[in-house]
Amino acid sequence: MLYQQNATTITNCNILMLKAPLILLTVAVLSGCSVMVNTPVHSRTTDPDGFFLLRAGKIEASKVQAVADCVSDGFAGSFGIFTNSTHRMNRRAAGYRIETLVGTTLVSVSADVMDDGAVELWESKGSKLINTRSQIEAFDACTTRHLTSTSTWPVTKPGA
Numbered sequence: 001m002l003y004q005q006n007a008t009t010i011t012n013c014n015i016l017m018l019k020a021p022l023i024l025l026t027v028a029v030l031s032g033c034s035v036m037v038n039t040p041v042h043s044r045t046t047d048p049d050g051f052f053l054l055r056a057g058k059i060e061a062s063k064v065q066a067v068a069d070c071v072s073d074g075f076a077g078s079f080g081i082f083t084n085s086t087h088r089m090n091r092r093a094a095g096y097r098i099e100t101l102v103g104t105t106l107v108s109v110s111a112d113v114m115d116d117g118a119v120e121l122w123e124s125k126g127s128k129l130i131n132t133r134s135q136i137e138a139f140d141a142c143t144t145r146h147l148t149s150t151s152t153w154p155v156t157k158p159g160a
Contacts, residue, residue, distance in 0.1 A: 043099065043107040044122060051110065054136060055121035059113075059146040067142050068096040068113040074138025075100050075109070100135055102127065109135040119143050 044051050059067055068089065075087040075098055085108075089098045095114030099107045108127035112120045121139045123132055 044110050050125050051122040052125060053120060054123050055119070055139060055143070057119050057143060058148045059117045059119055059143055060148065061115070061117040063146045064095065064113055064115055064117060067119065067146060068098065070142035071098045071111050071113060071139055072096075074142055075111075075135055077138070100132075102130055108132055109139075111139055117148070 072087065072089040085100055085102050087098065087100045089096055094116070095112060095118075098111045098113070100109045102108050106124065106126060108124050108130050109132050110122045110124075112118070112122075121136065123136075
């Protein structure tokens with residue numbers, strides 16, 4: 001009887017020893033995801049040389065608000081279910097800036113829709129491993145039907 005009780009205790013101890021590293025790893029991963037050190041956002045404002053131009057064009061000035069809303073909605077709907085991405089649209093002095101953020105510190109794609117009709121799409125050089133195709137497609141879908149004849153569409157990527 002004593003041997004059986006010791007064997008049960010040893011088995012329970014072995015199970016706990018196997019679970020302990022898994023529990024510690026889970027806690028470490030989750031705490032790393034929830035705690036942010038004061039890391040600045042990598043954006044076109046803070047790092048203008050960290051982006052390259054994908055699209056440049058001119059749309060009808062009367063369509064600026066509609067195109068900005070369309071791009072914002074397109075960026076919002078372009079994230080995968082397991083992607084830690086968000087988007088934001090800010091009104092600026094001369095138009096709108098719509099951006100996608102990976103996590104809370106990396107702007108991967110940035111679009112400008114200006115009041116005079118100028119539109120630009122920029123991609124971060126730091127987002128090489130991030131699939132930005134859906135944001136590019138959303139931008140194209142929202143802008144191409146309103147382009148004027150002075151548009152340069154698409155701009156060739158550096159090194160492409």
